[in-house]
Amino acid sequence: MTDAISHNHNHHQCVSDAIVSAEKICDRSGARLTDLRRRVFELVWSGHKPITAYEILDLLKAERRNAAPPTVYRALDFLLEQHLIHRIESLNAFIGCAKPDEDHRGGFLICKECKGVEELRDSRPIRDAIKREAAESNFLVTTSMIEVLGVCANCRTMAA
Amino acid sequence: MTDAISHNHNHHQCVSDAIVSAEKICDRSGARLTDLRRRVFELVWSGHKPITAYEILDLLKAERRNAAPPTVYRALDFLLEQHLIHRIESLNAFIGCAKPDEDHRGGFLICKECKGVEELRDSRPIRDAIKREAAESNFLVTTSMIEVLGVCANCRTMAA
DNA sequence: CGATCAAGTGATATAATGTAACACCGAAAG
DNA sequence: CTTTCGGTGTTACATTATATCACTTGATCG
Numbered sequence: 001m002t003d004a005i006s007h008n009h010n011h012h013q014c015v016s017d018a019i020v021s022a023e024k025i026c027d028r029s030g031a032r033l034t035d036l037r038r039r040v041f042e043l044v045w046s047g048h049k050p051i052t053a054y055e056i057l058d059l060l061k062a063e064r065r066n067a068a069p070p071t072v073y074r075a076l077d078f079l080l081e082q083h084l085i086h087r088i089e090s091l092n093a094f095i096g097c098a099k100p101d102e103d104h105r106g107g108f109l110i111c112k113e114c115k116g117v118e119e120l121r122d123s124r125p126i127r128d129a130i131k132r133e134a135a136e137s138n139f140l141v142t143t144s145m146i147e148v149l150g151v152c153a154n155c156r157t158m159a160a
Numbered sequence: 161m162t163d164a165i166s167h168n169h170n171h172h173q174c175v176s177d178a179i180v181s182a183e184k185i186c187d188r189s190g191a192r193l194t195d196l197r198r199r200v201f202e203l204v205w206s207g208h209k210p211i212t213a214y215e216i217l218d219l220l221k222a223e224r225r226n227a228a229p230p231t232v233y234r235a236l237d238f239l240l241e242q243h244l245i246h247r248i249e250s251l252n253a254f255i256g257c258a259k260p261d262e263d264h265r266g267g268f269l270i271c272k273e274c275k276g277v278e279e280l281r282d283s284r285p286i287r288d289a290i291k292r293e294a295a296e297s298n299f300l301v302t303t304s305m306i307e308v309l310g311v312c313a314n315c316r317t318m319a320a
Numbered sequence: 321c322g323a324t325c326a327a328g329t330g331a332t333a334t335a336a337t338g339t340a341a342c343a344c345c346g347a348a349a350g
Numbered sequence: 351c352t353t354t355c356g357g358t359g360t361t362a363c364a365t366t367a368t369a370t371c372a373c374t375t376g377a378t379c380g
Contacts, residue, residue, distance in 0.1 A: 034328070053366070066330060073367065074329080089249040090305055092337095092366065107290070109299045120293050129289040130267070130308055133280050138313035139269045145250055145307040148290055153298035194357070214336070226359060233338065234358080252337065252366095 015045045018096055022084050025100055031082055039063070040075035041096075044085050050093035050117050088117060090147045095119075107146030113155035120146070175205045178256055182244050185260055191242055199223070200235035201256075204245050210253035210270075210277050248277060250307045255279075267306030273315035280306070 022041060026033040033041075043056045053072050060067040076094060079085040083100050087093075088108055097106070098119045107120035120126070126146055134141050151159070182201060186193040193201075203216050213232050220227040236254060239245040243260050247253075248268055257266070258279045267280035280286070286306055294301050311319070 032327080036329075068331065069367070070331085070369090071329075089307070107293070109294055109297060111299075112302065118297055118299070121296060122293065126286060126289040126293060129286040130306065133267070133282065133286060134269060134308055134310065136281060137269060137278055138316065139271075139278070139308070140311045140316055141308055142272065142310040144309070145305065146290065147249070147305040148294060148299070148301055149304070150294065150302040151300045156298065156300055192356080196358075212336085213338075228360065229338070230340090230360085231358075238357095 011048075015042065018045050021100060022082075025082060025084065029082065031078070036064075036071070037075045037078055040072060041079055041084060044076075044079070044094050045096040048095075048117065049115055050088050050091050050095045052091075052093045056094075086119070088147060089145055090149070105143050105145070107148065109148050109150065109152065111152035111155055112149055113151055113158075116152055116154075118152065171208075175202065178205050181260060182242075185242060185244065189242065191238070196224075196231070197235045197238055200232060201239055201244060204236075204239070204254050205256040208255075208277065209275050210248050210251050210255045212251075212253045216254075246279070248307060249305055250309075265303050265305070267308065269308050269310065269312065271312035271315055272309055273311055273318075276312055276314075278312065 019038065019042065022038075023033060025031075039060065040056060043059050044051055046059075053069070053076060056076075057067060057069060057072045060072060064071075076085065076087075079094075080087060084097055085094050086097050086106055086108070088095060088110070091110070095108075095117050099106075105123075107123040107126055109118040109120065111117070123146060127144060130144050131141055179198065179202065182198075183193060185191075199220065200216060203219050204211055206219075213229070213236060216236075217227060217229060217232045220232060224231075236245065236247075239254075240247060244257055245254050246257050246266060246268070248255060248270070251270070255268075255277050259266075265283075267283040267286055269278040269280065271277070283306060287304060290304050291301055
């Protein structure tokens, strides 16, 4: 348990839940969650911090000598398509999707102290506000990226 | 007039307005808008499309043989600090700030057809929604990035 | 069965984006 | 005048991401 968020839950359980959930989703859609893809998925889930493609690559190399950038990026692309992970644009990093069933692109709370990232529980009010503002410009919304930088609950407590 | 947005306004005027405004801001804050910085600012404003650092570099090289990546990035960093330009995270690109006086970080409407970017007229309702959602997690917001992908008014009209 | 076809992966190279570090210069402050 | 500091020049490098072609394997279909 090295990061703040991990104190509060059984991470091992949390990861295996994620894998079970991912398997269900791939079964349903006919997508192939191969060994490689599953392993990359696990590595993304190894913490609640975002992880970069090259960090994943380093971890993967310990197991597969021949891992290379495309190895990782292809797996990440697959996982993104299946909505099993998210990409955090402002960090060039990836994080497991907390609720792959729901159809929305999440919003993220990025803590600048501990570098942890939480997914917004409900981004619909924000998305609705975005739709309204976009409508003012007669702009048709496809997807929105919401990344919020600040200080998480844990780090605020620490500071106080 | 090559891009959709340019049809609707006098771009030359629009750029020179931006420069005048930038000069005022730098005067007031004591920041030095040097030749180089001003030139990079103009290049960012050369279109209403976002422009990447290396596109700026290529343009700059035509005028200054010795321009190098740091030349551009340093100028961009300065302009960002002065809130004279914005960085679009999802594009790794930069765009002139339409209202540098106001104290907020904007939200952006990115058209996937024409690649143009509009700044949201008023992002406060969205920011307020974000603050409310963040508060649910006891998260203290510093800044939020809002980047919306979709189809702009012009391109919707074209399509119809 | 055997041909073939597509998805997945291996392997190499390279492109695109961004930063570190040190040298130099010139204007402002003492 | 000289010291100092912000801005720039210059080189090298780090990080992030993609293109391309070869190979394998399991699915599909005549």
